Amino acid sequence: MISIVKSMSLQGLEGIIINVEVDISAGMPCWDIVGLPDTNIRESKERVRTAIKNCGIEVLSRKYIINLSPASIRKDGAILDLAIAIGVLCSMGIIRKNNLEETIFIGELSLDGKLNKVNGILPICIEAVKNGIKRIILPVENAKEAAIVDNIEVIGVKNLSQVIDFFNNKIVIQAEKNPSKDLNYKKQNFELDFSEVKGQKLVKRALEVAAAGGHNCLLIGPPGTGKTMLAKRVPTILPDLTFKEALEITKIHSVAGILNEGHLVSERPFRSPHHTITEKGLIGGGKIPKPGEVSLAHLGVLFLDELLEFNKNTLEVLRGPIEDRMINISRVGINVSYPCNFMAIASMNPCPCGYYGSKIKECLCTEKQRIAYRSRLSGPMMDRFDIHIQVPDINYKEMENEYSENSISIKERVNKARKIQSIRYEKLSIYSNSELTPSLIKKYCKLDEGAKIIFTNSLEKMKISTRAYSKILKVSRTIADLEGSRNIEVNHILEALQYRCLDKL
Amino acid sequence: MEYKIIEYNDFPNKLKKIKKAPQKLYLIGNQDLLYENSFGIVGSRKVSEYGIKNCENFTKELVLRDIPIVSGMAIGTDTVAHKTTIEYGGKTIAVLGSGFNNIYPKENIRLFNDIIKTGGLIVTEFEPEEKPLKENFPKRNRIITALSEGILVIEAAFRSGTSITVRNAKEQGKIVFALPGKLDSYLGVGVNNMIKKGAFLTTSIKDILENYPQFKNRLRKTIKRNKSICAEIKDEYKKIYELLDEGNYYIDEIVEKTKLDLKDTLILLTNMELEELIIQENDGKYKIAKEK
Known part of the structure; x- marks a missing residue:
């Protein structure tokens, strides 16, 4: 007898409904799974058979054919276990086949019939709703995460026998309730705060501008000047997440399996991969590509500490994603894209020994060495950073009691500037000044005659390359937004010119 | 590249009388x-x-007294000496350890041209095609010392090439002046050893000038730019300009010391930079621009 049960397979963040077709017929006893299953699905027949047996149901020696359709798509992961088991049980007549049409089954089985937690539940639910699914049966540990999605009945179950009882109306399982949509359920209580960093006013201001416009930022300075400390505090001044954004981040984190107890991600991510990371670790990869660090940093900060220590090829693959804010990974028979709209913050030393300009240790590197060191960062890569700023080594002992501004008040200004931007770009598909394309720069970064003359003058005098032209305009736009100014004024440009130190070298 | 050749007979006396004097110079x-x-x-x-x-x-003080500076156009000390001389409008002689068609080191080609442009002189005893061979450099050192009334050693590690120059100078009867080296730096070891062996411990420009009647009474030129610019400097720049006159500072230090607002400081600094009153150094510090 044939039975069809639905499940879902994820290709990136896109979900595809998989029809699990099970047929039991007389013949040579065997279990065969067809329809392009990956190794871990092929192995699931052993899990399913043993789990059913351990629920106290006799598995007869028959010919079991399981087809996963559409057959042309490669399927991965143990999440189809439950659907296969239910299909088999339906065909055996143990579960009555009523209203399975609009239900999907997700879950990995243990040999004792217990259901194990799986990754990627949130995107699965979102995609399921899109496909007209009304009910999802999944491991109880995943229920909370699934319930974030509206318009779907979430049934969390502990083990296989519970599912059998549920469908045979022996027990009732309450659908999981929607959790509160308020992102502040965990009151934003950052352990880090900008006020902890004394001095470095210039860098703080530069980071405020960067946060306000979503600009990528490069910090250059000797060790121990607080580059890492400052970068780690950037998420505390980034604008608040909207529910839509939180959902987007949670989807990616869910697929990657780094979600915290199924809660919606309520803070912007801060990812700081070590410099030994591979290309695939950074942009994502694998047979069925998983999101890499760039996607995990989506709508947050990707911090590249010791930028020049990264493998050169690894850095160069970042070029595309930083521009496109989307990464497309192609593998045999599969094509996946993940969003990666992040703000990059990188840090580097000014010279090979690291101490150029430092007061702690004398730097004996020659000018040639310094130039060679800096040129490890390729021009196109340097172009991706709108702001570069030197983090000097200054003795702050005397400033111990000095007042420094805390993150909340900086964030207020950033939020305001972002609001102006979101209103301005309402009809476009961009959110911040950093995303402006050349044609949009012409439209939105207009200078009056006076400012224009000073700007072209300064480019010439300061020997700033033409490719820095648009960067300076974008940063000026953000500075104007921070001040609530409609037009870009001369002073905004003059300030922006201070954030381009590498251009002068 | 156009060059002149002069024969032994046209050499200045100071060059003729040294041991193993070259036969011709380019x-x-x-x-x-x-x-x-x-x-x-x-x-x-x-x-x-x-x-x-x-x-x-030290270079500046010598240049302001119209004394030409001789050095070897190598990286490091030599480059600093040549550049400073040019910066203060002086004339400088560079003695190369290779031929004119193999200028070494390559990154100093710009300096090479600047020296010629500013009325300086490049000298070498080597054929134009001569490569910068290791053994050429000790040889050219004897010409550096021959052309100089005396030499000042800035820094030298233990067993540095500078010690060869110093030996040449002594053989030629020139006074060797040496700057005291830092005790905790390996670059101080060689120079301190020289002082122990009789080099003249030098702490101010007077120490040098007093040994030379021909230099002693030369007047120190004043640097023109300070006077002319200071008078016409805008009021709003004054605070920063006066601070930078004392020394070089980072932006944060400028904000701290002038008690100006950060944003205003940034705007002022860019403006001053555009008016070429100040420049930003590679390490991020601002300093007052020298006369061009």
């Missing part, structure tokens, strides 16, 4: 400099900030 630039009373500044290729600072200071 020149580019202002030949008259050969016959002037010049002073040599030498030191190691690696140089600390302490070395750079003092090299700049």
